[in-house]
Amino acid sequence: MNQFTTLTSKIVPLPNENVDTDQIIPARFLKVTDKKGLGDNLFADWRYDADGSPRADFVLNRPEMQGRQILLAGDNFGCGSSREHAPWALVGYGFRAVISTSFADIFRNNSLKNGLLPIVVDKDTHQQLFSLVQEDPNTTLAIDLAAQTVTLPDGRRVAFSIDHFSKTCLLNGVDEIGYVLNLRDKIEAFERIHEG
Amino acid sequence: MSQTLFEKIWNAHVVAQEPDSPAVLYIDLHLVHEVTSPQAFDGLRTRGIRVRRPDRTFATMDHGIPTTPRDLPILDELAAKQIAQLEKNCAEFGVTLYGLHSAPDKMGIVHVIGPELGLTQPGMTIVCGDSHTSTHGAFGALAFGIGTSEVEMVLATQCLLQRKPKTMQVQIDGVLQKGVTAKDIILALIARYGVGAGTGHVFEYTGAAIRRLSMEERMTICNMSIEGGARAGLIAPDDTTFEYMAGREYAPKGPAWDKALARWRTLPSDPGARYDATLTLDAGALEPMVTFGTNPGMGIGITGRVPDPAKTPDLSARNALSKALAYMDLKPNQPLLGQPIDVVFIGSCTNSRITDLRLAASVLKGRKVNPRVRAMVVPGSAQVKRQAEAEGLDRIFKEAGAEWREAGCSMCIAMNGDQLAPGQYAVSTSNRNFEGRQGKGGRTFLASPLTAAASAVAGAVADPRTLIQ
Numbered sequence: 079m080n081q082f083t084t085l086t087s088k089i090v091p092l093p094n095e096n097v098d099t100d101q102i103i104p105a106r107f108l109k110v111t112d113k114k115g116l117g118d119n120l121f122a123d124w125r126y127d128a129d130g131s132p133r134a135d136f137v138l139n140r141p142e143m144q145g146r147q148i149l150l151a152g153d154n155f156g157c158g159s160s161r162e163h164a165p166w167a168l169v170g171y172g173f174r175a176v177i178s179t180s181f182a183d184i185f186r187n188n189s190l191k192n193g194l195l196p197i198v199v200d201k202d203t204h205q206q207l208f209s210l211v212q213e214d215p216n217t218t219l220a221i222d223l224a225a226q227t228v229t230l231p232d233g234r235r236v237a238f239s240i241d242h243f244s245k246t247c248l249l250n251g252v253d254e255i256g257y258v259l260n261l262r263d264k265i266e267a268f269e270r271i272h273e274g
Numbered sequence: 275m276s277q278t279l280f281e282k283i284w285n286a287h288v289v290a291q292e293p294d295s296p297a298v299l300y301i302d303l304h305l306v307h308e309v310t311s312p313q314a315f316d317g318l319r320t321r322g323i324r325v326r327r328p329d330r331t332f333a334t335m336d337h338g339i340p341t342t343p344r345d346l347p348i349l350d351e352l353a354a355k356q357i358a359q360l361e362k363n364c365a366e367f368g369v370t371l372y373g374l375h376s377a378p379d380k381m382g383i384v385h386v387i388g389p390e391l392g393l394t395q396p397g398m399t400i401v402c403g404d405s406h407t408s409t410h411g412a413f414g415a416l417a418f419g420i421g422t423s424e425v426e427m428v429l430a431t432q433c434l435l436q437r438k439p440k441t442m443q444v445q446i447d448g449v450l451q452k453g454v455t456a457k458d459i460i461l462a463l464i465a466r467y468g469v470g471a472g473t474g475h476v477f478e479y480t481g482a483a484i485r486r487l488s489m490e491e492r493m494t495i496c497n498m499s500i501e502g503g504a505r506a507g508l509i510a511p512d513d514t515t516f517e518y519m520a521g522r523e524y525a526p527k528g529p530a531w532d533k534a535l536a537r538w539r540t541l542p543s544d545p546g547a548r549y550d551a552t553l554t555l556d557a558g559a560l561e562p563m564v565t566f567g568t569n570p571g572m573g574i575g576i577t578g579r580v581p582d583p584a585k586t587p588d589l590s591a592r593n594a595l596s597k598a599l600a601y602m603d604l605k606p607n608q609p610l611l612g613q614p615i616d617v618v619f620i621g622s623c624t625n626s627r628i629t630d631l632r633l634a635a636s637v638l639k640g641r642k643v644n645p646r647v648r649a650m651v652v653p654g655s656a657q658v659k660r661q662a663e664a665e666g667l668d669r670i671f672k673e674a675g676a677e678w679r680e681a682g683c684s685m686c687i688a689m690n691g692d693q694l695a696p697g698q699y700a701v702s703t704s705n706r707n708f709e710g711r712q713g714k715g716g717r718t719f720l721a722s723p724l725t726a727a728a729s730a731v732a733g734a735v736a737d738p739r740t741l742i743q
């Protein structure tokens with residue numbers, strides 16, 4: 079799994095609330111048996127016209143947005159379908175962190191497993207971040223996972239919370255499946271008791 | 275200590291729990307489908323390991339499967355490849371597959387066949403790489419959707435790392451009025467409390483209105499828990515549950531049944547058990563519901579009017595509403611009744627079971643689908659299809675001018691070629707009205723099977739109460 083330690087990047091703002099995973103990656107792109115190429119179809123129906131040409135009005139298509147790795151998203155980001163193709167597409171495109179006031183549960187889990195850091199901030203901070211980007215589209219944030227902080231351009235630090243386990247896994251690139259495979263004795267003991 | 279249904283199931287499945295870490299939760303039943311599993315099986319190959327418990331793992335093909343006659347080839351190359359990959363994976367790893375070639379008479383939408391086969395049982399932990407796994411909670415099972423990495427973990431270990439969610443009681447009382455269904459209850463709940471209300475929580479639906487519902491109606495409610503933000507929705511098992519289960523293929527038989535029954539009867543939440551939060555709804559006050567927007571929370575009573583962004587104080591809610599109305603090409607304050615439609619879709623894991631089809635048929639019997647409308651009826655499984663045909667429902671649909679299709683997810687997710695054209699309006703019994711969900715540029719009004727059937731006849735959004743006695 080992908081490691082995450084620190085990240086310094088400018089921001090792509092996407093204020094829409096309740097962005098569902100069908101928007102992040104439409105279902106017709108799920109007919110794949112691997113994870114490759116999904117980034118090209120990230121937000122496909124907002125990003126491209128019917129003929130496949132990029133829509134100038136969509137934020138990802140603005141020239142200055144290219145290469146940015148932090149997505150500043152509206153409330154309840156990633157709701158709907160459980161498709162892990164959503165974080166695969168976000169990571170495939172180049173995002174490493176998403177900041178919002180809340181994330182749908184399954185999306186949050188899926189993101190953590192792919193080195194995509196979901197950062198929850200309170201409503202005021204969220205508003206401030208959008209204002210900052212509006213005033214200066216080149217606002218740069220510095221994320222430090224070990225310290226659990228986002229540093230704003232004026233040096234102010236916003237703390238965010240993340241559970242200890244997810245943090246350790248991200249910092250060290252721990253393979254969660256390997257971790258549970260190592261618990262084989264406990265799993266076998268559980269099965270013996272419950273299947274008697 | 276009094277415990278909730280959720281706590282009883284959770285506590286009985288914790289294999290290990292380190293401080294500051296998620297619990298290692300044992301999974302009793304793992305359901306698999308073709309779209310969210312290929313990368314997980316690949317992961318096993320890379321690790322050189324087998325499926326730990328193939329006897330607890332069952333697969334079907336539903337999302338990409340055509341609903342045209344089964345003897346026709348699958349024209350979509352990518353879908354065909356994904357389906358072939360599932361067949362290969364199940365054969366290689368010893369997983370039972372209810373598939374096109376292995377069990378065409380029992381295949382269907384994963385959340386329809388699990389209960390139908392008796393795989394879904396009270397007190398179980400059930401997962402599937404699909405958010406509507408919440409459906410199985412209708413049996414008092416803790417059932418939730420997972421991502422593909424988690425599918426791989428469950429295949430490999432039969433366990434899942436889970437943070438313990440909070441509980442939210444959803445108390446629903448009152449007696450449903452004529453023409454109002456379980457679908458209207460859940461649409462009304464989400465309209466009232468929003469699509470994020472259940473985030474971080476497991477719903478437990480309680481109250482007199484829930485007790486009166488059949489198993490299929492309870493599945494409709496639990497199915498859309500995820501649309502209210504809750505990963506799982508539970509309903510305590512009772513005699514309705516046990517009657518439904520008795521005699522099903524995988525249900526326990528003989529003395530094992532009696533033993534199971536005694537255990538299942540201990541599952542309901544104890545008197546005085548505490549929930550972290552409570553929501554309430556009066557089912558008696560509801561009229562049929564219909565959505566007007568681009569998330570399932572944007573719903574109104576069918577005689578209501580589309581809300582006005584100008585009257586929405588919160589800025590981001592106002593923007594979301596304006597954007598939704600622009601996509602749907604609807605005007606603030608307009609009624610939805612009489613809004614012309616192009617397609618009616620009756621199907622999906624929300625409303626494709628036999629009682630749903632009976633409701634739709636009760637409206638369509640002796641009537642005609644309006645010529646401007648394409649109406650599709652897609653049963654949830656091959657067994658539902660046979661049952662409907664045995665009851666003559668297929669003839670009612672066909673005589674009315676509706677299409678009677680093979681089982682699958684179909685236009686619920688529009689991956690298999692069944693889809694709306696850009697700009698088309700559909701009344702759909704499915705669960706998601708997201709932009710493009712039923713086809714790029716398509717516009718969805720979610721509603722009950724009764725409302726969908728009435729709308730098919732009218733050629734426009736219609737109130738089913740005008741057509742039923």
Ligand code: SF4
Binds near residue numbers: 336384622
């Ligand atoms: S019917 Fe729709 S919601 Fe249900 S499993 Fe299939 S695609 Fe998902």
